Amino acid sequence: MGKRIREQMVRLLLEQKEGYVSGEEISQRLDCSRTAIWKHINELRNEGYQIEAKPKTGYRLVYRPDRVAPEELIPHLDTKYIGRKVRYQRSVASTQPLAHEWAKEGAVEGSLFLAEEQVAGRGRMGRMWHSPTHSGIWMSLILRPQIPLNQAPQLTLLTSVAITRALRKQTGLNIRIKWPNDLLIDGKKICGILTELRGEQDQVHYVVQGIGINVNATESVWPEELKLIATSLAIEAGKTFSRPELIGAICGELEALYEGYLNHGFAPIRILWEQYATIIGQEITVRTGLHSVKGIAKGLAENGALLLETNTGVQTIYSSDIEV
Template sequence: MGKNLREPLLKLLIEQKEGYISGEEISQRLICSRTAIWKHINELRSEGYQIEAKPKAGYRLVYRPDRVAPEELIPHLSTTSIGRAVRYQRSVPSTQSLAHEWAKEGAQEGSLYLTEEQTAGRGRMGRIWHSPTHSGIWMSLILRPPIPLNQSPQLTLLTSVAITRALRKQTNLPIQIKWPNDLLIHGKKVCGILTELRGEQDQVHYVVQGIGINVNATESVWPEELRPIATSLAIEGGRTFSRPELIGAICGELETLYDGYLSYGFTPIRILWEEYAGMLGQEVTARTGQGSVKGIAKGLAETGALLLETHTGVQTIFSSDIEW
């Protein structure tokens, strides 16, 4: 059974709670040899799982490390496509680059690339994204939406709504959306979304959505210049959160909203986005390639562009950095 044995083996150990499960029972339930069980137990131990072996009693899971590996994620998934195909590596330069390669190889829609640490994480406009090990959710999602290229910005907004809904339910924190791709708590950034795609004028071939969420990070892991502007769920909530549980919740919200989007279009997403956007009715400055525009944020156009009410009338902002 090879690596496929690890997920059901870990599931059996987790289900036992504090009790033991015998090697014979594992062998019968997973249809494998006792030698194969021992090999995989040792592999799990090498990755930080503490598993006690007691003669005549069997195996007992004593401690689970905080990992986002598939065997930890699967128990939290309720989806049919998103998150069902997963690639996982403990450390990578960027999940975004690897997801692009996987998409070109033909990865199915909903495929997810996960890591514990990025050494060269990317944000919008070529910025660096700091992804300290085991402290956040660093992942890239592959979608293949049957939409024209000019509608692709709507996917960033859809994802920001899905993550906001999932995190609010899981943490009870007052998360707000900042156009076009950030989530904030009390004005500080907790999540960023990077949408990249390949396609032609009339059709998107595939989309890779990079999602970075500061989950259990403390201020000490960030460079000095980020500390006044970044935060984490743990800092704001006063406790740590299960990353696999959060990913499962995010995948569930994403699948629900994405299926709805493909059936009913962008309007329901726009309504939800405006509900969660903290900047509506506020004066903001949009810094575009053509200069700065000041105005009151009024909402979204059907394209996903931001509508700003300025002294010369309503302007449509398609791409910019927002100061608010």
């Protein structure tokens, strides 16, 4: 209950822009006592919010800390279910195992686990993902699609399209997709997607999609080995961005594409993915284990696999690393 009241209180304060909202209005709209209001105001102050209290006038929000907590996200959501249930922690090892635990407890579809920092974030094939505090979007989304297990990889492609569309609209940057799970700007990585699932007997029980986006990071926070291969939205745009606003936009695109996918299948997603892909028509090297093969990337198969035209014919690639 207390968390809900704080979320609504932040929303009320944000609605007032530069003005004040009276204690009486807060009390009526949130159905709580003046004593409770004062308690929650103090809790928000302890979280870093600067709230001015003026006798006979009310409260005014002077400063908001840079957080992706639910009270900051909810005003930017325009969805029915994606992002409507949120768990938030300031610092975690990784959001992925915590989202798995929540899914096993029965978390509803669209539930979102958010953190300010990951100290042991990971990507595909167990690779480490650098997640400095308050600089990016580190989150895991729980989905429960009624699809066969072999279609689950399509969700990675769907998510990459949704994030690309959202970030392009919000930032104006030329973001492109690298198969199977990275988003790039001029060849440098800004986002990775990790799709994990649980299922049996050819049926998905739930999917956890880990999403890591470099938003406001500067090169100074990265180890040397990342500076040549990674970038952030802020570095590329020359300005910082509201992380809750970006998350809200991503949730909106995800929900629209996800519902379209459930109703109409993968074909529309495939068309969109190929529009944003970096490799279509280019010669690439595909590496799987100790083996590698060169060819021209032709696009996606109907099931989402990569089609590679080689000297011996067209090969279907399901999971690998690629080099352009």
